[in-house]
Amino acid sequence: xxxxxxxxxxxxxxxxxxxxxxxxxxxxPAAEQERLRKSGGLVASMGDAVRDTLSELASxxxxxxxx
Amino acid sequence: xxxxxxxxxxxxxxxxxxxxxxxxxxxxxxxxxxxREKLGLDLSEEEVERAVLTLGDAEYVAGKVNPGFGFTYxxxxxxxxxxxxxxxxxxxxxPATIAALLDxxxxxxxxxxxxxxxxxxxxxxxxLEPAVVTSVLRTVMVEGAKAALRLGTGL
Numbered sequence: 001x002x003x004x005x006x007x008x009x010x011x012x013x014x015x016x017x018x019x020x021x022x023x024x025x026x027x028x029p030a031a032e033q034e035r036l037r038k039s040g041g042l043v044a045s046m047g048d049a050v051r052d053t054l055s056e057l058a059s060x061x062x063x064x065x066x067x
Numbered sequence: 068x069x070x071x072x073x074x075x076x077x078x079x080x081x082x083x084x085x086x087x088x089x090x091x092x093x094x095x096x097x098x099x100x101x102x103r104e105k106l107g108l109d110l111s112e113e114e115v116e117r118a119v120l121t122l123g124d125a126e127y128v129a130g131k132v133n134p135g136f137g138f139t140y141x142x143x144x145x146x147x148x149x150x151x152x153x154x155x156x157x158x159x160x161x162p163a164t165i166a167a168l169l170d171x172x173x174x175x176x177x178x179x180x181x182x183x184x185x186x187x188x189x190x191x192x193x194x195l196e197p198a199v200v201t202s203v204l205r206t207v208m209v210e211g212a213k214a215a216l217r218l219g220t221g222l
Binding site: 016017019020021023024028032034035036038039042043046049050053054057 | 164165167168169171172175176181184185187188189191192195200203204206207208210
């Protein structure tokens with residue numbers, strides 16, 4: 001089962017999230033495409049902050065789940 | 068009926084939610100009363116130990132094994148929290164996670180327009196099926212791995 005999961009270390013990178021958003025843009029309604037592509041650029045510009053922010057979000061969710 | 072349902076999952080849940088001070092402090096001392104008194108489970112010492120070792124193999128828990136004593140530096144890992152549904156998992160909640168990331172970056176965007184774009188993109192991502200996002204992520208990762216391989220081999 002673990003082998004079917006995405007590799008989190010690879011997912012949690014700016015380039016991977018940018019790639020995801022660009023791919024989603026290709027299949028999105030016309031009105032959403034440019035926003036997704038520009039957001040991909042924004043994410044890419046954040047660099048290592050992507051990994052840190054995802055870790056923060058995960059930590060916050062974990063705390064909420066335990067409270 | 069599986070060991071996951073009968074013991075592994077209940078033990079994982081109990082370890083993540085227990086108020087027992089030893090476990091909270093990173094000590095999982097195994098004894099006859101561990102299951103009932105520390106975890107609130109009707110499981111023997113052997114059943115608890117077997118479950119903990121299985122959970123460790125799956126990287127749902129981690130700690131240092133001390134034979135005849137139990138575990139120190141013991142904690143439930145991020146993977147364990149994912150299995151309990153208490154942590155975002157890219158396998159079932161990536162739209163929510165990606166959207167939250169975009170919302171967070173919208174607040175830090177250099178211009179108001181970029182921030183507005185990111186917030187609207189986040190709203191759209193939230194409407195997507197988790198399976199769709201997971202599938203696209205896998206494609207991106209596979210292509211990334213192929214590209215890295217080509218670079219490494221000079222192809």
